[in-house]
Amino acid sequence: MLESSNLEITRGDHRLFGGISFALRPGTLLRVGGSNGSGKTSLLRALCGLVLPSAGEIRWHGENIRALREEFWKHLVHIGHHNALKDELTAHENLAALCALSGIQATEDQQSEALVRFGLAGREHLPAKLLSQGQRRRTTLARLALSAALPLWILDEPFAALDAAAVDHMQSLIATHLAAGGMAVLTTHQEATIPARPVITIDLDRERG
């Protein structure tokens, strides 16, 4: 369970938001909304432990994530705003490197299959710089198809640059993960439909000041 109490984040002298409290239980989705610049990415980076909150704390199963460090991170997959792909490496090599970092155990065949499921059949061995924006996003998202064992997914704009079919695929993947007792945090501008789950919504436009 991921909990946050009275979380406040400041960038420079600018207070983005304060007083964010929630408890994310297994099977629950947390949706973070808000306009551009409202601090969605900062909140997600704080939940990962990349950004230090100026007040409040974040706990994983009751312990502060700053103290847990790797013990927390090995339960987490984070898809950031950037795709984290190396232009010179192929889609497959990129996926293998990202899996190794997140501690995802997957064979080469499983990785190929994940890329195929994300519509990259025949593109696995192209350098990432030759892929389109949408294909690059799919390559980095393909990690999720191998991440069923990691309970917490933190996804920053996962649907950006994706076409309708890929958005559907992502939504069903997230729904399956939640049904299996996983947790997901995501930001999106699109009205995503992930059916019939307990959903917590945080609107950062209302948390300001």
Added chain:
Amino acid sequence: MGALLLAIVRRDLLLAWRRRTDVATVVLFFLIVVSLFPLGVGPEPNLLRTIAPGIIWVAALLACMLSLQQLFASDHADGVLDQMLLAAAPLGLIVIARAFAHWLISGLPLVLLSPLLAVQFDLQAELYPVLALSLLLGTPILTLTGAIGAALTLGLRGGGMLLALLVLPLYVPVLILGAGAVDAAAAGLGADAHLLLLGAQLVLTATFAPWAVSTALRIAAE
């Protein structure tokens, strides 16, 4: 854990192979800088023999500086660094793997080329192993110390110049001991003391630098 370190070293070597012009630039820079001195100073054998260790070592420092800027910069720009900070293994280990790969790419070639360059300076043949050994012990220190500077200047405007100002003074002990080892051997005193001190410095740096780099990287990511 071992699999992760291997995966990181493999990734970095693969990237270096795909960007091999970058690697070649560093090695060619080293070769050219060293080769300029005999041309500029003139063909006086005794003078060249005296300055050879110092010149080769200074060129190695500069070549190392040249490659350090890219150590974390591209990973920072494309978001891979965040994934490293959130990895399932301690960041210090990842830093060690990255530094090892960096040394294989930009330190080891300098070690291997040093005897060839020593020929240009008419260095006595029995000093070649001492020169190579001093570089073998010294270049990993350059990489590890430089990694601290690269992490501290990550994302700063004009980071390259700042990196040089920050790191070059820290290279002074390595330069003195490295070049001193060859001088001592040439004078018939034996290079053991210098090489042992270099070795001790390598152990010290390898112990503390990964921790310092990890802390600096976490600050840069905020």
